[in-house]
Amino acid sequence: MLQLFARFTPCLRSNQFLSLAGNVAASGLTVVSVSVLFRLLPVAEVGAWVFFLSMLGLGEAFRAGFLTTAFIRAYAGTGAARAKEVIGSAWVLAALITAGLGGLCLLAALAMPAAANPSVALFVQWFPLSFALTLPGFVASCAQQARQRFGRLLALRLLTQLTFLAGVGTLGLLHEASLARVVYSHLGATALSSVAALALGWTGLSSLRHRSAATVRELAHFGKYSVGSYIGSYLLRSSDTLLITVLLGPAALAVYNLAQRFLEIIEIPLRSVTATAIPALSAAFNRHDRAGLAALLERQAGLLTWALLPVIVGTVLLAEVPIALIGGRQYLGTEAANVLRLSISMAVLFPLDRFTGVALDVLGRPHLNLLKVLLMLAVNVAGDLIGIHFTHSIYGVALASLPTILVGFGFGFQLLQRELPVRASGMLRAGWVAGRRLLGSWRGRLVVQPSATLPVS
Structure with a gap:
């Protein structure tokens, strides 16, 4: 057994596994903490807390969308002097974004009447401090992702989530739970994670003196397009929700x-694999190795497509099972299972489409990625309106996702082929070969050789 564990230890230390573990751990611990809060706080206070986290997440996503890809693209694979200049300049830009959004909240707090909505009041009161406390942790996450140190990213995520969960659990055991104390627990967990990142030297704060106005402008110029792509992607995900709510009602939205x-x-492995791929793709670009970049892109996108295929096929065949597990048996007679079948069937194109967008960003074409996202948004909204008009059900919305993903992938891939010698068939072929090699290496690790014995004299 020890020999078998030793054989799989390199897999457990791989960037792909650590990135996946970080996303799974973050999602799982968030679900646990929310379920605990539902049992400790009144419903109205839980609603205020969820609103606070949602708005804080939007602010953090804006900062990440503006800076993360720009930072990794400029940092990965460069020399020591250039790396220091990039991280110092990133500190300046991240601080400006943090101060700008925090300042807007402070102005809103000063202008807000005393009888304001409690959820909004909680947000504008605590967002500036919370957003500022996450700044060192955010820069550390960018730096460690660019360096492909995903074990450190996992450690930061676990420290934040486990500290917050411990604080909330302690409040519950002491019967001292309140919305204010939950906020304090959140601030304490965030501060501890940032202090740890600073103390361990993961934030690169000492590189602040190496900042340059030219690099700040470079990051900002790239970021204005990448954050636009994020906002477009957010609207793309939200357009279905908005149109169903307005045209079909909340019951249809629930289904x-x-x-x-x-x-x-599907999204968890997509986020995990692209997170590990961006630094490697950026390093190849900074080495002017376009052939290596294309080969890595084809291998990663194809491998992920083949890996997700069994999940997609299994879900199509057994869609009622996850519907019953998540929503209960009362949803088995609704359109939920068939909508899931339609949606997940289209997910077979998600890896190729996602990596197309990532590659355009890495190649310094974020404006083309933004154009691709906006085109998908327009097709999706038009498709939703037409589908709802003719079907009067959520089937129309689900079917509208097909032209959206086809148009987005087709348009984006044409743009990518102008920059790199890649083909969709090449991605699938490279992914198949990489998958067979990976399975072969795992099979070899499962075969434990017997220990050698000394001859009897």
Whole structure:
């Protein structure tokens, strides 16, 4: 058994596994903490807390969308002097974004009347401090992702989530739970994670003196397009929800969202693999190795497509099972299972489409990726309106996703082929070969050789 564990230790230390573990751990611990809060706080206070986290997440996503890809693209694979200049300049830009959004909240707090909505009041009161406390942890995450130190990213995520969960659990055991104390626990967990990152030297704060105005402008110029792509992607995900709510009502939205929730099983590995791929792709670009970049892109996108295929086929055949597990048996007679079948069937194109967008960003074409996202948004909204008009059900919305993903992938891939010698068939072929090699290496590790014995004299 020890020999078998030793054989699989390199797999457990791989960037892909550590990135996946970080996303799974973050999602799982968030679900646990939310379920605990539902049992400790009144419903109204839980609603205020969820709103606070949602708005804080939007602010963090804006900062990440503006800076993460720009930072990794400029940092990965460069020399020591250039790396220091990039991280110092990133500190400046991240601080400006943090101060800008925090300042807007402070102005809103000063202008807000005393009888304001409690959820909004909680947000504007605590967002500036919370957003500022996450700044060192955010820069550390960018730096460690660019360096492909995903074990450190996992450690930071676990430290934050476990500290917050411990604080909330302690409040519950002491019967001292309140919304204010939950906020304090959140601030304490965030501060501890940032202090740890600073103390361990993971933030690169000492490189602040190496900043340059030219690099700040370079990061900002790239970021204005990458954050636009993020906002477009956010609107793309939200357009279905908005149109179903307005045209079909909240009951239809509940059924549709139940089906969409299971798609997280596709999104988690997508986020994990692209997170590990961006630094490697950026390093190849900075080495002017376009052939290596194309080969890595084909291998990663193809491998992920083949890996997700069994999950997609199994879900199509057994869609009622996840629907019953997530929503209960009362949803089995609704459209949820068939909507899930339609949605997850289209997920077979997700890896190729996602890596197309990532590659355009890495190649310094974020404006083309933004154009691709906006085109997909327009097709999706038009498709939703037409589908709802003719079907009067959420089936129309689910079917509208097919032209959206086809148009987005087709348009984006044409743009990518102008920059790199890649083909969709080449991606699938490279992924198949990489998958067979990976399975072969795992099979070899499963075969434990017997220990050598000394001859008897």
